[in-house]
Amino acid sequence: MNTHQAQDFPQIVAHIEEQKRMLRNAQSRAGQRPARKNRREETILRFNFSRLSVHRHQFSGLLVSRTSFIPSPYAPCAQPLSDLSKIMIDDLVLETHHRGTYLLVRVVTPQDWITAVMAIVEDERGEVLLLQLYHQVDTTPRPEDILAPGTVLIIKDPYLKLTADGGHGLRADHVSDIVFLPAHDDRIPSCWRSDLQSPQDQSASFWKAKGNDCFGQSRYRAAVEYYTRALVSSPTTEESHTIKLNRSLAFLKTNHFDAALADVESLLSDTATKAGEKALFRKAQALYGLQRFRECCDVLTKLRVNYPNNTAAKAKLNAAVNRLAEQTTGKYHFKKLQAEASQLRPPWLDHATYIGPVEVRQSGCRGKGVFTTKAVKAGDLLFCEKAFVYAFSEDGAVNSAGRLDTSILIDVNANSFTTGAQPELITMLVQKLYRNPSLASLVQNLHRGSYEPVQGTFGIIDGNPVLDTFLLTRILLLNNFGCLLSDRAAAQARRQLIGLHTSFHNFPSCGLWAFASHINHSCISNAHRSFIGDMMIVRATEDLPVNTEITIQYLSHLTPQRQQKFVQNWAFACDCALCQDGDQTSDAVIAKRSRLAESLQSVLRPLTRCGSYGGTGSIANVIRKSSALLAELEGTYTKPVEEVPRIALWGGYRDVACALTLPGQGIAPNPQKAVELGLKALQCLGFVIEGGSLGTNQDLVVKKWGFMGNGLLDCWMCLKNAYYKTGSHELALAADGYAKVCYRIQFGEDETFGELD
Numbered sequence: 136m137n138t139h140q141a142q143d144f145p146q147i148v149a150h151i152e153e154q155k156r157m158l159r160n161a162q163s164r165a166g167q168r169p170a171r172k173n174r175r176e177e178t179i180l181r182f183n184f185s186r187l188s189v190h191r192h193q194f195s196g197l198l199v200s201r202t203s204f205i206p207s208p209y210a211p212c213a214q215p216l217s218d219l220s221k222i223m224i225d226d227l228v229l230e231t232h233h234r235g236t237y238l239l240v241r242v243v244t245p246q247d248w249i250t251a252v253m254a255i256v257e258d259e260r261g262e263v264l265l266l267q268l269y270h271q272v273d274t275t276p277r278p279e280d281i282l283a284p285g286t287v288l289i290i291k292d293p294y295l296k297l298t299a300d301g302g303h304g305l306r307a308d309h310v311s312d313i314v315f316l317p318a319h320d321d322r323i324p325s326c327w328r329s330d331l332q333s334p335q336d337q338s339a340s341f342w343k344a345k346g347n348d349c350f351g352q353s354r355y356r357a358a359v360e361y362y363t364r365a366l367v368s369s370p371t372t373e374e375s376h377t378i379k380l381n382r383s384l385a386f387l388k389t390n391h392f393d394a395a396l397a398d399v400e401s402l403l404s405d406t407a408t409k410a411g412e413k414a415l416f417r418k419a420q421a422l423y424g425l426q427r428f429r430e431c432c433d434v435l436t437k438l439r440v441n442y443p444n445n446t447a448a449k450a451k452l453n454a455a456v457n458r459l460a461e462q463t464t465g466k467y468h469f470k471k472l473q474a475e476a477s478q479l480r481p482p483w484l485d486h487a488t489y490i491g492p493v494e495v496r497q498s499g500c501r502g503k504g505v506f507t508t509k510a511v512k513a514g515d516l517l518f519c520e521k522a523f524v525y526a527f528s529e530d531g532a533v534n535s536a537g538r539l540d541t542s543i544l545i546d547v548n549a550n551s552f553t554t555g556a557q558p559e560l561i562t563m564l565v566q567k568l569y570r571n572p573s574l575a576s577l578v579q580n581l582h583r584g585s586y587e588p589v590q591g592t593f594g595i596i597d598g599n600p601v602l603d604t605f606l607l608t609r610i611l612l613l614n615n616f617g618c619l620l621s622d623r624a625a626a627q628a629r630r631q632l633i634g635l636h637t638s639f640h641n642f643p644s645c646g647l648w649a650f651a652s653h654i655n656h657s658c659i660s661n662a663h664r665s666f667i668g669d670m671m672i673v674r675a676t677e678d679l680p681v682n683t684e685i686t687i688q689y690l691s692h693l694t695p696q697r698q699q700k701f702v703q704n705w706a707f708a709c710d711c712a713l714c715q716d717g718d719q720t721s722d723a724v725i726a727k728r729s730r731l732a733e734s735l736q737s738v739l740r741p742l743t744r745c746g747s748y749g750g751t752g753s754i755a756n757v758i759r760k761s762s763a764l765l766a767e768l769e770g771t772y773t774k775p776v777e778e779v780p781r782i783a784l785w786g787g788y789r790d791v792a793c794a795l796t797l798p799g800q801g802i803a804p805n806p807q808k809a810v811e812l813g814l815k816a817l818q819c820l821g822f823v824i825e826g827g828s829l830g831t832n833q834d835l836v837v838k839k840w841g842f843m844g845n846g847l848l849d850c851w852m853c854l855k856n857a858y859y860k861t862g863s864h865e866l867a868l869a870a871d872g873y874a875k876v877c878y879r880i881q882f883g884e885d886e887t888f889g890e891l892d
């Protein structure tokens with residue numbers, strides 16, 4: 136996760152201080168009337184001027200950032216419209232949620248869109264105000280304008296805020312607080328109606344034709360509104376069937392799978408309908424979109440029997456059968472997944488979730504956790520999950536002006552900020568749940584810390600779910616995973632570009648994987664996650680008996696500050712053996728250990744695990760110096776290595792071992808020594824290995840897998856090379872087998888093992 140504490144970043148601290156000052160200022164004016172009324176012409180002119188201005192992003196050196204803030208949380212309206220009373224813009228007071236009321240407004244300018252969708256709106260008296268709607272629009276595909284001039288909407292529990300420029304405006308963070316009125320809605324006051332909106336012809340066929348026009352122009356929202364109007368305009372039975380079919384297609388186009396399904400199911404339950412073929416196909420499409428692959432297959436099988444010439448159904452059935460096979464067997468064509476992830480943008484892969492021998496159970500004071508339901512071996516697939524939502528950001532994308540493009544989301548209350556695609560992810564989650572309330576059960580019980588939503592949240596009111604953006608934001612901040620496009624591709628790039636010691640800390644893309652969110656943390660985890668596009672693959676890193684709790688590392692870097700991060704980000708203190716040992720070791724020893732580890736790193740920096748020596752001094756000297764440092768480091772550890780892995784030590788042994796097997800490092804290869812040091816490196820991670828020493832004739836057998844250290848694969852590959860070079864082919868073969876398991880754990884699959892150069 137890319138959550139950082141603000142104190143380390145002066146620019147962000149300055150932003151937060153400024154924001155807090157504004158909030159204090161705003162609070163001091165709560166309940167007051169705005170100092171002066173907005174003058175209509177001036178307000179519209181100023182808004183349009185700002186809309187057309189191009190320099191709105193903040194530049195800082197090489198970085199262009201879109202900054203948004205998580206405001207103080209407030210609850211969504213959980214009352215039906217019929218229980219609210221109408222108020223006017225003049226009735227609004229500053230910094231106040233006008234609970235129990237609603238505003239009816241009409242848009243008078245084109246919309247603008249930065250972090251929110253904005254426009255100037257007027258009420259029936261002609262008073263104007265800025266309106267900012269958050270999370271109404273997700274970015275892909277580019278949507279229709281939702282605040283087009285003339286749009287009429289209702290704002291439940293309106294909230295009037297002071298704006299950054301000293302003005303004031305309406306702010307709506309909850310999508311369910313906004314009710315868009317179709318152009319023909321009876322609630323639109325007569326003074327805002329045109330002949331166009333209230334035509335003479337009010338027949339179902341008239342409205343259906345308007346819906347079809349909008350559909351033809353890809354204006355699916357408007358099409359749905361017209362079809363809805365047609366359905367309440369006394370259509371004939373046949374007309375009603377066609378309209379529902381058309382509306383279901385418009386719903387499918389905008390990922391409203393629940394609504395599409397409801398339309399076609401009502402059709403299919405009517406035995407007199409002739410619309411069977413299309414209705415069945417749309418039903419299958421909606422079920423596929425909801426990942427209900429078994430039902431989807433059933434529907435398509437029926438369709439194929441009744442309409443054998445339908446080729447689209449044949450292709451869809453093929454896809455659905457493949458998804459169902461993935462879902463039930465966990466067998467994926469991983470090479471294909473890698474290829475798809477490298478090509479698709481965003482890399483939303485069309486594959487199913489498989490949950491293997493694991494399930495969610497209670498885990499004492501840790502809340503819920505994930506446990507094995509049968510014994511598994513190191514490298515076994517525990518689950519492979521498709522993201523519920525996934526926001527993609529090209530790794531280090533550079534925009535047309537040559538600047539690094541990034542979004543920053545600042546949590547003023549927590550003094551923290553996140554980078555990457557986090558703001559988009561919140562909107563995606565809100566929109567997915569708003570469009571498909573049947574999916575709420577997957578998300579609503581995820582860990583939310585101490586956040587308490589109001590009663591009625593997720594309930595259906597006025598036909599739509601009540602969604603609390605702040606609850607969903609909290610759920611995302613506690614449960615999302617940052618990720619790279621593909622761990623394998625990243626490793627490949629790393630090997631080509633940089634040396635041993637660089638590691639990626641920043642994950643530009645992020646997503647929510649609902650099942651994976653239940654896994655608790657341990658620094659010495661027993662499972663490992665990797666990503667191929669928006670698929671997360673989790674495998675066991677050691678042999679695990681049945682009923683073992685699965686753990687992963689929330690933070691992949693074992694820095695001394697990690698405990699602080701756990702407490703700040705997730706409100707728990709890790710008590711794994713590594714952390715306990717840290718607590719029990721004196722500050723002097725820890726300081727000595729980190730000093731020695733740093734010296735070791737700088738001595739070893741010129742070595743590479745896969746190429747030639749990059750330093751200027753003598754390599755023999757490097758090895759001599761590092762051996763002395765390694766010996767000193769050993770002395771700082773007291774606990775048995777099976778209990779506490781020696782993280783600072785193992786990488787040193789591995790790097791020297793690798794250097795001793797590779798040509799071009801400036802010294803004669805010494806595979807015998809490499810084997811000795813390679814095995815030593817594995818022992819430092821807690822591996823229990825039988826045999827493997829040269830000249831003993833004993834097989835190499837891993838009796839117990841150790842900690843999944845960064846670069847473990849290189850260590851196995853180094854052992855394999857060293858065995859080959861000493862003519863120990865059996866041992867080389869065994870090392871190759873373990874390297875393959877390691878590859879599978881690290882990259883999620885082993886179909887591409889051998890391709891990594």
Ligand SMILES: C[S@@+](CC[C@H](N)C(=O)[O-])C[C@H]1O[C@@H](n2cnc3c(N)ncnc32)[C@H](O)[C@@H]1O
Nearest residue numbers: 501502503582613614652653654655656705707
């Ligand atoms: C992503 S959730 C994990 C699932 C969570 N236990 C649940 O009940 O849904 C993260 C939260 O789990 C808890 N947690 C995770 N690892 C923990 C650990 N090692 N010790 C104590 N609590 C932990 C913390 O409350 C943390 O904020």
